[in-house]
Amino acid sequence: MSEMVRKASTEEIINHWIMAVSCILLIITGYGFLFQLKQMNILFGSFNVMRAVHNWAGVVFTASLFATIFNYLHESISLSKDDWNWIKMGGGYLSKGPVKAPPMGKLNTGQKLYYLMVLAAGLAIAASGFSIWIIHGHRTLTLVSHLVHNLAFILFVVGVPAHIYLGTLANPGTFRIMIYGTVPAEFARKKYPKWMKEIGKL
Amino acid sequence: MTTTPKNRKAILVTPEVCIGCRGCQTACKSWNQLPGIHTMNSGSPQNPPDLAPNTYNIIRYSEVPSETNPVRWLFISRRCMHCDDAGCMKICPAPGALYKTKEGAVAFDRDKCIGCKLCVAGCPFDVPRYDQDNKVQKCHLCFDRIAEGLQPACTKVCPTGALRYGGRDELLESAKKAGYAKIYGEADLGGLGSIFAFKEAPKIYGYADKPHIPESVVFWHNVLKPLAVIGLGGAVAGALIHYALIGPHKDEEVKKS
Numbered sequence: 001m002s003e004m005v006r007k008a009s010t011e012e013i014i015n016h017w018i019m020a021v022s023c024i025l026l027i028i029t030g031y032g033f034l035f036q037l038k039q040m041n042i043l044f045g046s047f048n049v050m051r052a053v054h055n056w057a058g059v060v061f062t063a064s065l066f067a068t069i070f071n072y073l074h075e076s077i078s079l080s081k082d083d084w085n086w087i088k089m090g091g092g093y094l095s096k097g098p099v100k101a102p103p104m105g106k107l108n109t110g111q112k113l114y115y116l117m118v119l120a121a122g123l124a125i126a127a128s129g130f131s132i133w134i135i136h137g138h139r140t141l142t143l144v145s146h147l148v149h150n151l152a153f154i155l156f157v158v159g160v161p162a163h164i165y166l167g168t169l170a171n172p173g174t175f176r177i178m179i180y181g182t183v184p185a186e187f188a189r190k191k192y193p194k195w196m197k198e199i200g201k202l
Numbered sequence: 203m204t205t206t207p208k209n210r211k212a213i214l215v216t217p218e219v220c221i222g223c224r225g226c227q228t229a230c231k232s233w234n235q236l237p238g239i240h241t242m243n244s245g246s247p248q249n250p251p252d253l254a255p256n257t258y259n260i261i262r263y264s265e266v267p268s269e270t271n272p273v274r275w276l277f278i279s280r281r282c283m284h285c286d287d288a289g290c291m292k293i294c295p296a297p298g299a300l301y302k303t304k305e306g307a308v309a310f311d312r313d314k315c316i317g318c319k320l321c322v323a324g325c326p327f328d329v330p331r332y333d334q335d336n337k338v339q340k341c342h343l344c345f346d347r348i349a350e351g352l353q354p355a356c357t358k359v360c361p362t363g364a365l366r367y368g369g370r371d372e373l374l375e376s377a378k379k380a381g382y383a384k385i386y387g388e389a390d391l392g393g394l395g396s397i398f399a400f401k402e403a404p405k406i407y408g409y410a411d412k413p414h415i416p417e418s419v420v421f422w423h424n425v426l427k428p429l430a431v432i433g434l435g436g437a438v439a440g441a442l443i444h445y446a447l448i449g450p451h452k453d454e455e456v457k458k459s
Contacts, residue, residue, distance in 0.1 A: 033295035034430060047296040051316040093444070098452060132318065142323040146293070147418045150426045157434040165441035171451045 005188050005201060007106070008181035012071050016178060019064040022057045023160060029054040030153055055133055062126040065119070073119065075105065076112040082194075083109040093170070106195040114163060117155060125152035210306035211348060212284070212370035213357060214377055216399040217407060220277035220364035222247070222261055226356035230258050233344060233355035253280065255333035258341040259356055266406055278407050279356075279365060282329045282341035283387065284308045284395025289415035292423055293324030299338065306370070306395050307343035326391065326413045343395065373397060391415065 008016070029050050032040035044050040082102040086109035092099035093110075101108075107115070128145035135141060168175045173187055189196050196202040231238065236256040241249055248263040259281035268274050288308050291300045299314040300321060317336035322328075331339045344354035348367075352358075357367035366373060370393070377385050377399040386404050387394030390413050398404075404411055 031430070034427060036295065036297035038297050047299075047314065047316050051296075051318065093451075094448065132320070136319050136322070139323050139328075142320070143416050143418045146320065146323065147422060147426075150422050150430070154426065154429050154433050157430055158437045161434065161437040161441060165444070169445055169450060170441070 003185040004182040005185045005196070005199070006182050007188070007192075008177050010181065011067075013178060013181050015064055015067045015071070018060060019068065022061040022064060023156070025057045026054060026061060027153075027157060027160065029057070034150075034153075055129075058126065058129050058133075061122070062130075065122045065126065068115070069119070072107065072115045075107050076115040076119075078105070079109070079112065083112065086110070093166075103193040104191065104195070105198070106192055108191070110166070114159065117159060121152040121155040121159075124148050125156070128152070209304075210370040210393075210395070211343070211367065212306070212373050212395045212397055213279075213281075213343070213354065214366045214368070214373040214397050214399060215279045216364050216366075216377070216382075217276050217278045218401055219362050220261065220279070221362055222263060222275070222277040223361065224261050225359040225361060226259055226279065226365055227257070227261065229355040229359040230341075231256070233347070234258065253329060253331055253340070255331040255339040257331075258282070258339070262408060264408060276407060277364070278398075279396075281356075281396060282308060282343070283327050283391070283413075284341075284343055285326075285390075286392030286395070287415065288391070289324035289326050289419060290321035290330055292415060293320045293419050295320065303343075303345045303349065305343070305345070305348050307345045307348065308340075308395070309342040309345040310338050310340065312337040324415065324419050326410075326415055370395070370397070 029040070029044070031037065032044075032047075032050055033054070040047070040050055044053060082104065085102040086104070089099070089101065091108065091110045092101045125148070128149040131141060131145035132149065166174075167178070173183070177183060183191075185196075185201060189202060193202060230236070236258070239250060239254060239256060241251060244251060246263055248260070250257050250260060253260060259279060262276075262278045262280050264276040264278060266274055266276050284307050286306070288300070288302075291302070291308065294300050295318060296314050296316045298311050299316065300308060300310050303309050312335075315337045317332065317338075319330075319332060321330045321338060322332075329340050333339050344352075344356075347354055353367040357365045360366075374385060374388060374397065377397070380399065382399040382401060384398075384400040384402070384404060386398035386400050386407075386409060387396065398407065398409070400407055
């Protein structure tokens with residue numbers, strides 16, 4: 001049995017699952033509202049039920065989003081020269097063979113940028129969603145919220161499938177972090193040398 | 203959205219012919235079984251002061267002195283305009299909550315309304331109202347009467363012809379023949395179902411010169427909605443193509459073993 005290192009805490013794993021499920025539920029119901037998809041009645045019974053699901057899933061998503069701030073924000077805003085080099089080579093995602101990527105910390109540049117996008121778009125979609133839900137009688141505010149909600153929605157429907165693909169099929173061995181929170185030390189030394197150095201396991 | 207039926211019906215409002223009797227308000231409440239409401243005297247005979255969940259139409263009493271008539275009152279019917287390209291229907295997320303009847307009326311189904319109130323923001327004329335059950339309420343052109351070949355309650359009782367119901371094309375023609383300066387709603391928003399015969403600029407009567415659906419809603423409808431499909435499709439297709447052409451990430455070690 002090879003040596004394992006813990007990358008995600010139990011709290012992180014649970015919170016990520018809460019966020020994933022609520023986010024996917026919000027995207028599905030979101031498309032239902034966007035295109036008035038009557039077929040959604042098969043899943044939810046009525047649009048009134050779907051509205052309740054969408055709104056309350058939004059509450060869960062927002063709470064989960066705030067929890068992620070403690071987990072990922074500090075790491076995500078610490079960008080260095082290595083990150084710039086990573087961006088220049090596109091993280092090596094577009095090359096067939098093994099590539100020498102710049103040394104990464106606990107999160108790679110793509111993950112950091114993805115998190116910052118999720119945080120910004122998440123705060124925007126949450127604030128605009130609550131505005132549409134709760135605040136009435138301010139036409140301009142409702143219209144702006146409606147626009148912001150839909151703009152952020154597009155970021156999510158592009159970003160989330162890409163994130164899921166990169167965390168599963170594209171990078172075998174990463175998905176286990178979402179279940180066990182651990183990765184083989186050998187794997188971690190290659191992928192996150194700076195972080196391994198920090199925790200003294202390099 | 204140009205679903206204009208050939209036999210589209212409409213109401214022609216001619217403010218100068220209105221005597222302000224408000225029979226239309228009463229008839230509307232009577233047919234639609236809408237309760238009266240207590241209101242305060244605000245110094246104007248206009249009552250109720252505005253549209254409400256249980257008030258589908260009102261006569262606005264507008265004091266607009268002219269050069270020849272220093273005490274001129276204008277009595278203008280205010281109600282749903284039954285737009286052909288209706289902002290409320292465009293923004294509504296619930297299928298069937300707001301719908302077009304075959305006569306061209308914008309009607310609503312309370313059971314399907316989810317109470318989000320987006321139609322209030324989407325309406326260019328500030329018409330939709332919400333009742334205590336958080337359901338949309340507004341003039342529906344008496345869709346139940348007109349479907350049976352009757353005319354709406356309001357036009358039925360109008361004693362002067364200030365409100366006239368009929369085929370939209372016929373009403374437009376007769377208003378033009380009568381020589382009104384401006385036929386309001388002939389082409390706006392795809393053509394309104396409440397058309398107005400004005401002697402002067404619409405502003406005098408309290409209506410915007412060029413009513414339009416909010417730009418953000420049009421942008422959302424024409425750009426963001428397609429983009430939401432293209433974006434998701436593109437992301438999924440991109441992932442599949444990447445997997446097929448480049449494949450999963452492999453480390454040297456994996457290759458060796």
